[in-house]
Amino acid sequence: MLRCKNPSTERVFSFIEVPEKKNMGNLKKSVERTSASEKKMREIMESRYSKKKHSNEKKPFTTLIDKQVPGLKSKTKEKGVKGVEAAYSNIRNKDNSLNAINLSTDNHCGKDFLKESETCRKLVIEMIHLVGKKMYKEAGVTGIKAMKIAERNELFAEQFIVCEQYILGNGFYGKDFGVVMEKMKVCMEKMHLFTTVKMLFYETRKPGLSGVLPSEAQLEEWELRAGVIDRKRKKIVSERVEYYYHLARLHIELYRSDIRKVLFYISELNKVLLKNKVFDDDFLSGNVKACNALVKILEGEKIAAQKILGSLTEEEIKKCAVDDFFILENIFVSALHCSLPEKLKTILLTISYSSALKENAFLKFKWNYFKATAQFLSSQYAAAEKSLAEIKFSRKPHCCQEVYSIVLNIMCIAEQQKWEMLNMRSEALRKFFYRSAKYFEHTDKRLLIICGIMKHLAASRFDFVKTRKEQANLIKLLKEGEGELAWKPYGHELVRFDKWIETKDFMKKN
Structure with missing residues (x-):
């Protein structure tokens, strides 16, 4: 099942404040005098009016902007385009990828859209449960309903989850494998790079709810289709993708408790880190220490794990809190199992540096759970x-x-x-x-x-x-x-x- 939290998913576009139109002045005065229900009706009508202005435009980029910045009006069109282009450019530079736009629910607006996206999510969760119960036929019917809503509203993450559940359904969906993979590819092209790699390798490689692991040939095909590996050269396309690839594989083998493979992927990860200049040094060293500590815990060498965790600096923990909450959680779990209350306190202090914590409800949930666990530990x-x-x-x-x-x-x-x-x-x-x-x-x-x-x-x-x-x-x-x-x-x-x-x-x- 997918973990629906996603600390690495970023909200790419912010809403642009739209100046009032001249002919809306009288409307504003009258709105102030109306009741709350009438006010709401006025807002809905105004929103509809603003959307009609560009409904016939066909340019893909401007259409995308209109969807990302609802209510964008013609007078501020130029300003809005520049703002969104700047945001897009920042993300592109950061991830070195054109696939870094995240089309999440937060980037849309409007009552109908929110209602539809909520309906879609409920259907997706229902499908996951049905696949878990091996009720594949019912899951298929539910998945088709969810997919129709997701495609209509460009909910790419939800589309990806539905596709994944089709694959986990195994035999029942086997004949649709090619079609499903093509659809997944489209979703991946629209999703954040890290989200894509992590979902593809971490989530789909664990034993499915049907209890069957995909074959190596299928996994290789997924890698090629995801654009992680170049078809001609059979090599991973970039250092950044290579890093996430090895990190995801490492997590999979940790999940399977295959120590031999864990050690292999840690060595591969270390090789990438030595030649990779994209990431911050403190983040990389903290990441490697966290992985090595987990291996020692797996091998039953608690003292060795304690030494590794003891060498973690506050800066390393701080960078892991900012850049990747997932790695910070690995550090936390390791420290918990190694009975290191002081290190846990440091982690709790540095979690506050995570900007995602302020915006993400899931991380707030985890924050309270981390805090409660550490507080019990320290009496x-x-x-x-x-x-x-x-x-x-x-x-x-x-x-x-x-x-x-x-x-x-x-x-x-x-x-x-x-x-x-x-x-x-x-x-x-x-x-x-x-x-x-x-x-x-x-x-x-x-x-x-x-x-x-x-x-x-x-x-x-x-x-x-x-x-x-x-x-x-x-x-x-x-x-x-x-x-x-x-x-x-x-x-x-x-x-x-x-x-x-x-x-x-x-x-x-x-």
């Missing part, structure tokens, strides 16, 4: 309770993943602290688990499993279970959910709950 119980209370729930897939992450991380902390600190102040956690479990329990099987874990945790006040029968039921629940939870990124972070529970002596009190 700041009152502050941690406040952070948990500030978390706003959403039924979007990424939100359920993070709720699960909170549970997982708090369990890791509890294990390190022998459960004592959490047993003293578990009421806030019980409330949090019940609140989240109640919110999610009607969504789908995957969330039911997560909620089952939460309810066991909350109801038992971290003693888990009172009888061996309850223990057996919980182990059964977790084994059933093992495949369902496998889609979660950071597979190396997952605790094998069934094995873990079997090795714990929960019956001491009985």
